[in-house]
Amino acid sequence: MTQTWPADWFERKAGVGCHICTQGRPAETAGGVRFYSGEFADAYLRKRAHLPGQSMVIWRGRHASDLIDLSEEEAAGYMSDLRMSARLLAAVFEPCQINYLTFGNSVPHIHTYVVPRYLDDPNPGAPLLPLVETEIDDTELQQQLEALERAAG
Numbered sequence: 001m002t003q004t005w006p007a008d009w010f011e012r013k014a015g016v017g018c019h020i021c022t023q024g025r026p027a028e029t030a031g032g033v034r035f036y037s038g039e040f041a042d043a044y045l046r047k048r049a050h051l052p053g054q055s056m057v058i059w060r061g062r063h064a065s066d067l068i069d070l071s072e073e074e075a076a077g078y079m080s081d082l083r084m085s086a087r088l089l090a091a092v093f094e095p096c097q098i099n100y101l102t103f104g105n106s107v108p109h110i111h112t113y114v115v116p117r118y119l120d121d122p123n124p125g126a127p128l129l130p131l132v133e134t135e136i137d138d139t140e141l142q143q144q145l146e147a148l149e150r151a152a153g
Contacts, residue, residue, distance in 0.1 A: 009108075012065075012108050015065075018109050025060055028044075029044060031044065031056065033047070035055070035088065035145055035149070035152075036081070036085045036148075036152065038081030039077055040059065040060060040074065040077035041058060041085070042058050043056070043082075043085035044057075044058065047141060048133040048135050050128050050132065051116060051118060051128070053089045053092065053116040054115050054133075056112070056113055056114070057082045058110075059111065061074055063109065065104055066104060067110060069110075082100070086100075088148050088151045092144065092148050092151050098115065098116050099113075099115040099127075100114060100115075115128065
């Protein structure tokens with residue numbers, strides 16, 4: 001068998017050089033601005049998105065590259081924080097459906113893309129393909145963050 005994954009894949013899965021672990025819990029990352037901080041995860045509204053409200057929820061416990069690496073308590077906590085983030089997004093953006101994408105193929109640290117879907121969706125009933133992101137205007141991003149803060153109470 002020819003290995004197609006990076007040569008250092010298992011080291012990366014073990015947390016060696018994990019940039020998510022080393023960044024701590026910042027209010028803002030290169031990709032987004034935090035709108036929710038839970039016990040187990042933080043949620044970031046994406047600065048570049050396919051559709052309005054696209055976010056990323058990031059596991060903030062010890063390094064873990066897959067949901068199967070979490071204890072029952074950690075997994076329940078992560079899901080609880082993920083659900084709370086989605087509730088806030090639903091309250092503000094009023095999507096008709098929300099998709100949850102947990103990959104880890106390029107960055108092996110648990111994180112889930114939360115993608116609100118709308119009635120005027122470009123690909124209803126199917127995944128968004130191709131995944132083309134556009135830059136969110138700073139003013140619009142700030143308005144969205146303020147609405148999320150109001151929804152959080």
